[in-house]
Amino acid sequence: MIVRQAANVLEIMEFFAQTRKPATLAEIADHFGWPRSSTFNLLATLSEKGYLYEPRPRAGFYPTPRWLAMARMISEVEPLPPWTHTLIADLSAETGETASIVAPAGVMAVFIDVVESQAAIRYFATIGHRVPIHATASGRALLLQYSQEERDSVYRKIEFKQYGPSTPISIEAVEIELRNSIARGYCQSFADYSRDLAGAAIPLPIGDRRLSVVVAGPEFRIGPKVPEVAALIARTVDRLRPKTTAA
Amino acid sequence: MIVRQAANVLEIMEFFAQTRKPATLAEIADHFGWPRSSTFNLLATLSEKGYLYEPRPRAGFYPTPRWLAMARMISEVEPLPPWTHTLIADLSAETGETASIVAPAGVMAVFIDVVESQAAIRYFATIGHRVPIHATASGRALLLQYSQEERDSVYRKIEFKQYGPSTPISIEAVEIELRNSIARGYCQSFADYSRDLAGAAIPLPIGDRRLSVVVAGPEFRIGPKVPEVAALIARTVDRLRPKTTAA
DNA sequence: CAGATAAATTCACATATATGTACATTTTCC
DNA sequence: GGAAAATGTACATATATGTGAATTTATCTG
Numbered sequence: 001m002i003v004r005q006a007a008n009v010l011e012i013m014e015f016f017a018q019t020r021k022p023a024t025l026a027e028i029a030d031h032f033g034w035p036r037s038s039t040f041n042l043l044a045t046l047s048e049k050g051y052l053y054e055p056r057p058r059a060g061f062y063p064t065p066r067w068l069a070m071a072r073m074i075s076e077v078e079p080l081p082p083w084t085h086t087l088i089a090d091l092s093a094e095t096g097e098t099a100s101i102v103a104p105a106g107v108m109a110v111f112i113d114v115v116e117s118q119a120a121i122r123y124f125a126t127i128g129h130r131v132p133i134h135a136t137a138s139g140r141a142l143l144l145q146y147s148q149e150e151r152d153s154v155y156r157k158i159e160f161k162q163y164g165p166s167t168p169i170s171i172e173a174v175e176i177e178l179r180n181s182i183a184r185g186y187c188q189s190f191a192d193y194s195r196d197l198a199g200a201a202i203p204l205p206i207g208d209r210r211l212s213v214v215v216a217g218p219e220f221r222i223g224p225k226v227p228e229v230a231a232l233i234a235r236t237v238d239r240l241r242p243k244t245t246a247a
Numbered sequence: 248m249i250v251r252q253a254a255n256v257l258e259i260m261e262f263f264a265q266t267r268k269p270a271t272l273a274e275i276a277d278h279f280g281w282p283r284s285s286t287f288n289l290l291a292t293l294s295e296k297g298y299l300y301e302p303r304p305r306a307g308f309y310p311t312p313r314w315l316a317m318a319r320m321i322s323e324v325e326p327l328p329p330w331t332h333t334l335i336a337d338l339s340a341e342t343g344e345t346a347s348i349v350a351p352a353g354v355m356a357v358f359i360d361v362v363e364s365q366a367a368i369r370y371f372a373t374i375g376h377r378v379p380i381h382a383t384a385s386g387r388a389l390l391l392q393y394s395q396e397e398r399d400s401v402y403r404k405i406e407f408k409q410y411g412p413s414t415p416i417s418i419e420a421v422e423i424e425l426r427n428s429i430a431r432g433y434c435q436s437f438a439d440y441s442r443d444l445a446g447a448a449i450p451l452p453i454g455d456r457r458l459s460v461v462v463a464g465p466e467f468r469i470g471p472k473v474p475e476v477a478a479l480i481a482r483t484v485d486r487l488r489p490k491t492t493a494a
Numbered sequence: 495c496a497g498a499t500a501a502a503t504t505c506a507c508a509t510a511t512a513t514g515t516a517c518a519t520t521t522t523c524c
Numbered sequence: 525g526g527a528a529a530a531t532g533t534a535c536a537t538a539t540a541t542g543t544g545a546a547t548t549t550a551t552c553t554g
Contacts, residue, residue, distance in 0.1 A: 050375030128297030
């Protein structure tokens, strides 16, 4: 079950992150199609808690810097080492595609850092983006780091859906693909989950955290180059990862 | 009316900002005294939206860097000029008290930047902290920047309460205090709102934004020094504010 | 400066939603 | 290695909550 008002808080904040300017109650209500009265209650709650203020009289609400202060607190803990961002920045620059660092979240994989392609046709992904762990290159690069028991536990919760022609729709299919990935030396996906999308990924354990790096883009562009992209990822990780802290 | 689940989202995030480590469903539910099932729904919603993930298997949830990305987006807009932070840092260092930048939010004043005193007994305030605009030095320094009509409009919404012995409990009392502040050259408060708390503030218009600077601390320590603290604030603003962009 | 128009706020009620209970799964401890 | 404890998940139901309509307040326009 989705908690509506919790989701609404996130939507409001995303709204501000997009528009980047103060908005009045009416503007917000109209934008989301929410009743004025409900919007009023939500804004009042956020203001009450010190997360919204009125920068100028009658110019509407805007988030206080408290969001930033809180987010900084949260993200200071075990931040990703700086070289991981360099990694995806370099990969994106060299390949012209979108590169990301990915982490597990139950049966899903979450993008925790992203450098987007600059191409007109690109894989559009943002931090926080989620994809099925079993049906994506990045996700399978995470599964490779699990023990058999841990994988089984995840499998039990997966709802196998035919997202695309090549989606693995059984535990065996996933396990086979994992074995192939080991043999191949990297994980790949050709529209397993998203139409027209292909990508290459490898595991990226950091400390005791299980992460992965992925480069993905439109199938017609990246498809034929997947092996060399995978090799490039491996080389770039080797180059950037500090030798002393290597897992 | 307060929107409970909206407030709960904020509480959860504040919880993570404090503990700075992943937490399981059970830990969160117990900490807040929430039912497991409700906590489950909330965490599911936040995860679904890409704001929570599971860094390590079975180690619980933690916010994704998406919070930081979003907060950065929001705060990039008209950030406070860097000298304002220097301002309160210097003031706090010189006086040993807590110094803040404050902005209006209806009948309240919000702390949008804070440098805390290092003293054992100190004014404890954080970014997002809210105080009544009419019953605090910082708030009155904001009101001084309003036109008479704008002030009247604010007054109509104020619920006058006797927070302390010297709280102004009528429009006239507030207006008189404002006139006194102008004559005096700064705003002051002696436990008008919080017990044992005294402070000095002056308006700090930046562009078309109406802000104020305040230095506040325990009455016994800062009380006798309020005039010199006020003079120090004025001098420090003069020193740090760029001449070219002065309002 | 009225009169009109739009926005913000309040409130009572129907309905969407949080939760108690039951079940499944995982982990801990002996 | 097996039983007990803890944790995570699903669902029906009573109730807390969101909302439409009415009221008040602010803003625009001629």
